[in-house]
Amino acid sequence: MANDQTQTVVCVKQVKQDQLPEEWDESMPLPGDIIEGFAETDDSEEEMFVPAKSKSELSSQLGKIMQQVELIWVRVRRGENVVKLQTRIVQHKCSMLHRRFTIKAATDDRHVAVLGDLTLEQCTKLQEMSRTVVNSNCREFNKRGVKYDWKVKVDKYLPDHRCTVVSSILFMPLQGERSVRATTTRCMAWFTAAISSGVPLVFVNAQTEQIILNSEKEKSTDVARKETIWGWQQYQTTSIQILQGTRLWFLPGVVEISLQLIPKHGEERFGMDIKRTEEGFIYVFSIIKGSAADRAGLRSLYEEACETGQLLVISRLEGKSVMPSNVCAAGLIHCCDHNEIRDTLTSAIDLMEKIQLHIMAWPNQTRPYSQASAAETLRPPSVSNGCCSPQPL
16 A cells, blocks of 8 residues: 555646736635545535545546536645635646546636645645745735826826926937946936036936837948947847937926016017026026016026026926937937027017916025916925925935
8 A cells, every 4th residue: 555655635736827826715726735525515414525536536527517516515625624615617628639627716717726646745835835825914905906087187286287297318328338337427427517507406216228229321330339238139131229328317496487478568578598508408597677587587586596506497498398308329418409499489579479488496495476477386296395405416
């Protein structure tokens, strides 16, 4: 007679399912369960249970009663306990010539037991695994999808639909750069220089970003690029260059202040002059007293900026960003042309139309008050005035 080391029993070897193991519970057949027998009803006497001697025999017995009953009760041994599980009989599609039958959870059609003839030692190891999954303290709650009224939330909490609150700039690797670290170093140098010049940026995050270029012309005219660690890769008949850039995420000031410049009849200018910093930001460097810009509160902001060593930086004009967007492989900063901004302002004043611009606010900056402009403030969710100071890195 075989000893306990080699004796086999009918056991749930694994669970063939679409659900995650975290969805298992003790009412289901679990890996390691030793099947001792089955009966058609829960109140069956002990002797009414049909014993399970082997996988093939149990499969045959299940096939015989499948057409007569929908649910059966299976008696399984888990460790020192014996439990009864309500299950369904299902055909196991493992062969076109031989039909095999097994059981699945009564509460979840996805939970199908794969049976096998295993030793007691093998069953014990599987039971320990199942017990860990079912009784895990780290088990998460089930997730489900819930409806969310995106339109209402956007209208309420982000009234300016063209503003994403957070902004970013992408740095491409230069031809001589062979590591992401070098690109990131340039990125942070640009950020620190911008803050030092008086641009009130707030650091959010920096991440690497894969850039894919597809250009036979670039490949033939820029051989040096082939020698970088990212280089060119041949896919069928198309040459693809994969680069690793760095994207810097930042807030355009602790707050964006929205102002409306409304011209009066006879005025030929909005009354402000702009310049561009070396890092590509557009800022106001003079305001004419009594002009539309002054009436909107821009002059008081400008004076306060001068007193605190800040620049009065424009983040958006008519909802469109005027901030730098990327730095190319040649080292050029792609930013908004300040001449185009002047043309936009000139066109608006010629038509006597009001114009909206957003200003980057700095820590402890006082919000302007203007009866004519009724300035709106859009605050990032986790940032409050005066408590999120940009830190040079």
